[in-house]
Amino acid sequence: MHFAIVEDLDADRARLTDLIDRDCADHDETAEFSLYTNAADFLADFRRGFCSAVFLDIMLGGGMNGIETAWKVRAQDEYLPVIFTTTEKGYALDSYGIHALDFLVKPVQPEALAWCLGRLRSEAAAPEYLAVRGKNAEGRMASPHCVLLNDLTDTEAVSRGCVLHTVKGDVFTDQKHMELMNLLPKTGRFYEYARGMSVNFSHVVSISARGDILLKDGRQLFCSRRKTKETIEAFRQFQFAQLRTKGV
Numbered sequence: 001m002h003f004a005i006v007e008d009l010d011a012d013r014a015r016l017t018d019l020i021d022r023d024c025a026d027h028d029e030t031a032e033f034s035l036y037t038n039a040a041d042f043l044a045d046f047r048r049g050f051c052s053a054v055f056l057d058i059m060l061g062g063g064m065n066g067i068e069t070a071w072k073v074r075a076q077d078e079y080l081p082v083i084f085t086t087t088e089k090g091y092a093l094d095s096y097g098i099h100a101l102d103f104l105v106k107p108v109q110p111e112a113l114a115w116c117l118g119r120l121r122s123e124a125a126a127p128e129y130l131a132v133r134g135k136n137a138e139g140r141m142a143s144p145h146c147v148l149l150n151d152l153t154d155t156e157a158v159s160r161g162c163v164l165h166t167v168k169g170d171v172f173t174d175q176k177h178m179e180l181m182n183l184l185p186k187t188g189r190f191y192e193y194a195r196g197m198s199v200n201f202s203h204v205v206s207i208s209a210r211g212d213i214l215l216k217d218g219r220q221l222f223c224s225r226r227k228t229k230e231t232i233e234a235f236r237q238f239q240f241a242q243l244r245t246k247g248v
Contacts, residue, residue, distance in 0.1 A: 001052040001120075002032040006042045006069065007085065008061045012106055013037075016055060016085065019113050027121070038062035039069040048077045053101065053120055058086035070098045079150065081120055122187070130183055132164065132173040145171050153203040153215060155180060157196030167217070188238050193231045194224040201238040207231060 003020060007013040017033055024031040034051060036042040039060055054073065058066035070082050081101040089105060101123075102116040129146040151166040157177040164171040164180075173180075177196045184190040184198075192198045193213065199221060205214045211223030211231065223231045 001029060002034070002050075004034045004036065004042060004046070004051040004054040006036045006039060006054065006060065006066070007057040008037045009057070012057070012085070012108075016108055016113075019108060019110055020117070023110070023114055023117050039064040039066075039072075043069065043072055046073065046076065048080075051080075053081040053083060055083045055085055055104075058084050059088065067098070070100070074098060081123065083116055130164075130180070132171065132180065133175055145173070147171055149185070149200075150202070152190075152200050153217065153219075154199040154221060155197065188234065188241065191231060191234050191238075193221065193227055197221070201235055204235060207235050 001024065005013055005016055007016065013035060017031075017035070020031050020033075034042075034045065036045075039062060042054075056066035056069055060066050060069065066084055066086070070084070073080060073082060082098060083102045083104060084100050085104045085106055085108060087106045101119060102112075104112055104116065128150075129148055130152065131146050147164055147166060151168055153165045153167060155162055155164050155177065158172075161172060161174040162177050162180055164173065177198075181190070181192060181198060189201055190198055191201060193211075199213060199215075203216050205216055207213050207223070209228075209232070211225070211228035213221040213223065213231075215221065
């Protein structure tokens with residue numbers, strides 16, 4: 001894996017590269033590094049696909065801190081794993097909207113870094129797309145679709161197939177709902193809240209005690225009565241995992 005490390009303190013930069021090297025060696029991997037002491041030099045080199053992940057010191061000197069740098073990264077790459085490092089825990093909430101993979105308090109500890117790199121490996125191994133057999137709104141076969149999992153909001157079984165609701169529109173397929181569920185990554189992100197219906201928790205704002213699921217696009221889904229309690233608990237577990245990765 002190729003890591004970019006933006007850290008203005010030599011000792012902290014050396015410690016982080018050494019810990020990453022050791023962890024990767026333990027997993028029979030080779031770590032490559034692009035090292036920077038300021039945001040400007042990093043952003044001059046950065047482009048989509050430049051690195052596997054970036055470690056950003058929040059308290060960077062040189063005119064631009066790590067939070068500001070991360071927002072510029074997000075303008076070019078929405079999904080690049082960003083890991084913040086800092087001595088100040090109070091910045092965790094500031095990093096929330098950037099959707100950081102993790103938030104490491106310095107001096108970075110091997111156990112914390114190992115958890116972070118393990119999460120990075122898991123996300124890298126998970127598919128980014130779901131390939132489904134195509135079907136148009138009239139029920140006729142069409143070209144296969146590759147649906148970006150980040151765009152998929154929810155799915156539902158319909159007559160002779162399924163519809164996948166995405167932020168870019170609906171995709172119809174003749175595949176059965178159970179078949180689609182088996183294709184989705186088992187990370188707790190996609191959950192079947194009623195028979196023949198699933199939701200991407202990444203797009204959920206809240207779930208009421210009655211089982212009303214409010215999505216970010218304003219739509220509302222409804223849990224089956226027998227699934228309400230366990231759906232709420234599954235969503236809480238998903239939220240907890242997300243907060244853990246953001247250090248909140």
